[in-house]
Amino acid sequence: MSIRRSWSADSYSAAVECNSRLFVSGHAAQNLATGEVVHGIIAEEKELMARRSFTRTTEQPVPAGVVGLGLMGTSIATCLVAAGHRVVAIDKDASRRRSLKRRVSLLVRDMRRKKLLAKDPAGVLKHLSTSDDFGALRDCGIVIESIFENLNEKRNVLRKIEDAVSAEALIGSNTSALPVTELQRGAQHPERILGVHWGEPAHVLRFLEVICGAETDQRNAEKVMRLASLWKKEPTLVRRDVRGFITNRIMYAMIREAFYLVENGYATVEDIDRSVRNDMGYWITLAGPFRYMDLTGIPAYGAVMRDLLPDLSRSQETPKLMQEVVASGARGTSNAKGFYQYTPAEAKRWEKRFLDFSYEIRALALKYAERPNAEV
Numbered sequence: 001m002s003i004r005r006s007w008s009a010d011s012y013s014a015a016v017e018c019n020s021r022l023f024v025s026g027h028a029a030q031n032l033a034t035g036e037v038v039h040g041i042i043a044e045e046k047e048l049m050a051r052r053s054f055t056r057t058t059e060q061p062v063p064a065g066v067v068g069l070g071l072m073g074t075s076i077a078t079c080l081v082a083a084g085h086r087v088v089a090i091d092k093d094a095s096r097r098r099s100l101k102r103r104v105s106l107l108v109r110d111m112r113r114k115k116l117l118a119k120d121p122a123g124v125l126k127h128l129s130t131s132d133d134f135g136a137l138r139d140c141g142i143v144i145e146s147i148f149e150n151l152n153e154k155r156n157v158l159r160k161i162e163d164a165v166s167a168e169a170l171i172g173s174n175t176s177a178l179p180v181t182e183l184q185r186g187a188q189h190p191e192r193i194l195g196v197h198w199g200e201p202a203h204v205l206r207f208l209e210v211i212c213g214a215e216t217d218q219r220n221a222e223k224v225m226r227l228a229s230l231w232k233k234e235p236t237l238v239r240r241d242v243r244g245f246i247t248n249r250i251m252y253a254m255i256r257e258a259f260y261l262v263e264n265g266y267a268t269v270e271d272i273d274r275s276v277r278n279d280m281g282y283w284i285t286l287a288g289p290f291r292y293m294d295l296t297g298i299p300a301y302g303a304v305m306r307d308l309l310p311d312l313s314r315s316q317e318t319p320k321l322m323q324e325v326v327a328s329g330a331r332g333t334s335n336a337k338g339f340y341q342y343t344p345a346e347a348k349r350w351e352k353r354f355l356d357f358s359y360e361i362r363a364l365a366l367k368y369a370e371r372p373n374a375e376v
């Protein structure tokens with residue numbers, strides 16, 4: 001068998017020639033015609049290229065902007081400034097701007113304590129500034145929008161960003177579920193608009209989804225994938241726009257089912273949290289759903305799907321319990337009001353446990369990373 005592979009330094013295209021009829025890749029064996037271009041191998045090479053490009057990036061930390069300094073914008077700004085970017089942070093709310101340095105300072109000091117930051121936190125903070133003027137974004141090579149989840153507001157903000165930055169600057173939206181293609185509509189340069197979906201806390205998690213809208217130039221998505229290495233992420237490229245991307249589609253399917261079980265009296269909120277923590281909670285950081293099925297025997301899943309899938313919730317409505325909890329003003333631990341009862345001290349304790357756990361699970365995931373010496 002002879003396989004010739006070629007790729008260019010800045011392109012994912014891989015040419016593979018196979019002179020044998022049999023090619024074995026990992027667990028898979030396929031019969032191949034002589035000289036046939038092997039799509040499976042190309043996919044593998046692409047994956048390899050993607051890994052190379054985000055583990056050994058040559059990208060430099062360009063000036064960056066963050067718009068919207070709520071929960072997520074704060075941890076995104078923290079991640080970027082810790083990674084060496086000069087960061088301009090914008091919010092329409094003066095109190096959010098005033099408190100940003102104090103909030104980011106707490107997070108970078110925590111990063112330093114947990115050895116996720118080698119630099120001096122005070123030096124890092126010098127590269128963070130705030131403004132209410134979008135013109136302050138003019139030198140940015142990348143801007144991340146993270147205002148609340150509303151299509152028209154996000155579109156307005158994206159237009160303001162476009163008016164301020166150069167035509168080459170990348171613009172990422174941290175939308176949870178709005179189609180990127182919708183955000184691109186009416187843009188001056190839609191090819192540089194993409195979804196950059198972070199998880200909270202953004203300065204700790206390795207999670208990042210980079211989503212191409214219908215008009216995104218894939219080279220721009222690849223550039224964000226490379227930048228993600230500076231941000232200590234293990235990013236995923238979502239090649240075609242799909243509402244909710246990967247993890248939110250899967251997580252909301254789970255949450256819908258959780259409400260179904262509560263609302264129909266099968267289990268309580270506490271019961272469901274306990275079961276999910278002790279089942280999915282113990283394997284999902286290591287394996288993901290497909291590896292987990294490989295590890296635990298595929299045929300059983302096939303059999304269960306046949307019987308169980310027709311029984312799962314397919315409700316199109318926001319669950320009644322969710323509507324009631326939202327209407328009550330509950331915001332979760334941030335106002336000590338949620339699916340559970342908290343005193344303010346308990347809510348703070350949970351927030352700290354969540355952050356500490358995020359650091360520890362990151363370290364555990366790195367310990368079990370497939371690539372030896374993985375740093376991100």
Ligand SMILES: NC(=O)c1ccc[n+]([C@@H]2O[C@H](COP(=O)([O-])OP(=O)(O)OC[C@H]3O[C@@H](n4cnc5c(N)ncnc54)[C@H](O)[C@@H]3O)[C@@H](O)[C@H]2O)c1
Nearest residue numbers: 068069070071072073091092093146147148149175176200
């Ligand atoms: N909370 C999460 O865990 C999470 C996870 C992933 C993605 N997201 C997405 O991130 C985005 C932000 O979520 P969040 O939870 O940080 O929201 P948030 O409500 O905490 O913060 C939004 C911030 O945007 C500011 N803002 C609103 N309109 C603005 C404008 N026109 N110009 C400048 N600033 C403006 C607000 O003043 C506020 O500070 C949303 O799209 C959300 O869906 C959230």
